[in-house]
Amino acid sequence: MHVLILGGTTEGRRLAETLDAAGVRVTSSLAGRVACPAPLPGEVRVGGFGGAEGLARWTREHQVDAVIDATHPFAGTISFNAARAAATSHVPLLALRRPGWTPAEGDDWHPVASLAEAADTVRGLGRRAFLTTGRMGLAAFAEVPGVWFLVRSVDPPEPPHPARMEVLLDRGPFTLDGEREVLRRHGIDVLVTKDSGGAATAPKLVAAREAGVPVVIVRRPPVPDGVPVAATVEEAASWVAEGAPAG
Incomplete structure (x- = not known):
């Protein structure tokens, strides 16, 4: 077969x-x-x-x-x-x-239908965003005013992408302690992600819940x-x- x-x-x-x-x-x-x-x-x-x-x-x-x-x-x-x-x-x-992931008590999730809607939503929630949607969709966030982005991807992203950003090259699975440190070290006040599901990248959601950080989550x-x-x-x-x- x-x-x-x-x-x-x-x-x-x-x-x-x-x-x-x-x-x-x-x-x-x-x-x-x-x-x-x-x-x-x-x-x-x-x-x-x-x-x-x-x-x-x-x-x-x-x-x-x-x-x-x-x-x-x-x-x-x-x-x-x-x-x-x-x-x-x-x-x-x-x-x-x-x-897919499901919210737990204490989560502050903002579900959206697309990356474009995520870009519109994020600017009303914070000024330092942890963007974990992958390097292929960064164009949607290129014109978001007043927000600095920490972009995590496996490979370096190519333009168009946000003008104000730092790139964190890394590959999951990620640990809860590691995600806590990312949020703390970079002063993250909003997380943007896709509802990818699975355990490999879920610790960021727990870290965001603990820190009281809102999550913009794109529905699959x-x-x-x-x-x-x-x-x-x-x-x-x-x-x-x-x-x-x-x-």
Whole structure:
């Protein structure tokens, strides 16, 4: 059985390791946005497919038996391309999505629908913002007046980006003590993030709650209609073991 994992996430990596150990042929596809990704088991390809048609063609040419969309919850374009490609090539598709975060007592969350709305919201909440939405969406914050940004990303961001910012190059998982220190050292009074879910980057939310720092959180886009969803690597591996049944 040949499984194509649309990866780039911790869950995608763990799934590739799990399936490879079980003797399944695995190809992990990465978008190529991280300069030096960690090594993966099985086969690896980097770069886009050329839309839904290109992905459908690739699955046919490489005799793919099942596709698992384990991309970031905010990688909307590839998820919809995967749904269209799977329908075209009649290949079973599963979305692996870590559950989103839920607010706890003491949280001061401000949910928004987009990065543009986050940029409009942040300037009314603070003057020193910790921006953890990734380097690809910084243009939305380039013209926000009166706010200094601490931008955390794996690779250095490219323009357009906020004029007043400091870049913190780092890769999760992050510790609670580390996040507390980031907020304290940089005098952060507002946090901006996406509802990525998962434990690797959740400590910043706890640190913000403890410090009384408001959080602007971008809601995640929905999974394409009709695509079954697994919440854990174990559920996705079981789906493969069962022969990738249609949803």
